[in-house]
Amino acid sequence: MAVTLYNLKSESGLKKLDEYLLTRSYISGYQASKDDITVYSALSSVPSDEFVNVSRWYKHIDALLRISGVSGEGSGVTVESSSLVAEEAVATPPAADSKATEAEDDDDDDDVDLFGEETEEEKKAAEDRAAAMKASGKKKESGKSSVLMDVKPWDDETDMKKLEEAVRSVEMEGLFWGASKLVPVGYGIKKLQIMLSIVDDLVSVDTLIEERLTVEPINEYVQSCDIVAFNKI
Structure with a gap:
């Protein structure tokens, strides 16, 4: 189920998001996902306590990001700058933003894909860390x-x-x-x-x-x- 949210930088948009989160803990599903990160990133500042549900959700996602408690899954969420209505519909995944597409094609080492597959270098680094931990007798990091x-x-x-x-x-x-x-x-x-x-x-x-x-x-x-x-x- 795809979700589209509109104009989150306006008071009307925040009010609609607040109503949407009245019966939900997350943007989609029962755990934090990249959908929550998409909406979190679209907000220009910390929401006012006037929007109780948005404020509660924002603080929770902010805390989860600090402990890496957000999964890479999601149902697909789009944030638009026009219109003031939040709606749900069964739809195909939203079209990729042109800037995002350019970023994916760019091989600049400064770009980081938080949910992409591991590169060979990352896999090797992980194997080296595991070997070092085994040699030092330390436990593997808990899930x-x-x-x-x-x-x-x-x-x-x-x-x-x-x-x-x-x-x-x-x-x-x-x-x-x-x-x-x-x-x-x-x-x-x-x-x-x-x-x-x-x-x-x-x-x-x-x-x-x-x-x-x-x-x-x-x-x-x-x-x-x-x-x-x-x-x-």
Whole structure:
């Protein structure tokens, strides 16, 4: 599903993007992708807190970029400078920008393809690093995962603000909390849907839930936790 967003440097464009992100954690899918980087790069400055959803999304993507928590996947997103409507449609991938095409054809060593295939030089450098680490007895760098979790309260009288504060108070080496939103369940009850990134060798999601999120004092607010999506980064 291709996504087209318009005129993100205007207040009207940001308002449309804010509405689009009201029910989404990312531009497409359940994990950060190059679609998020495309929109992130199209914004001329940090969004005002007036646009709550855009601001929340921007800060989360900015944090993920700092820890390389963005995948190279995506469904294809186009940012236009005219019109003021955000729309979704099944379509072919957007035509490549002429400047981008020229950059791809340019062999300048200063150009960096963040999502391209490894060159022979990069492969050799990676092999040399692996050999050096093996020789020094160091462990291979651990992988990371992106997790989407549902956190359910006891009833409609549970203070959801305090519930989220309790969840985010859990700190573990290799655990990074991300964007969140409240999702209606029924009968006036809402659940907290929250993103987190983990370093696989340091954090077990099962241990996080069973030993940190559903025990005292957090279980005063949290009834249960469910994993909605789990993706390797």
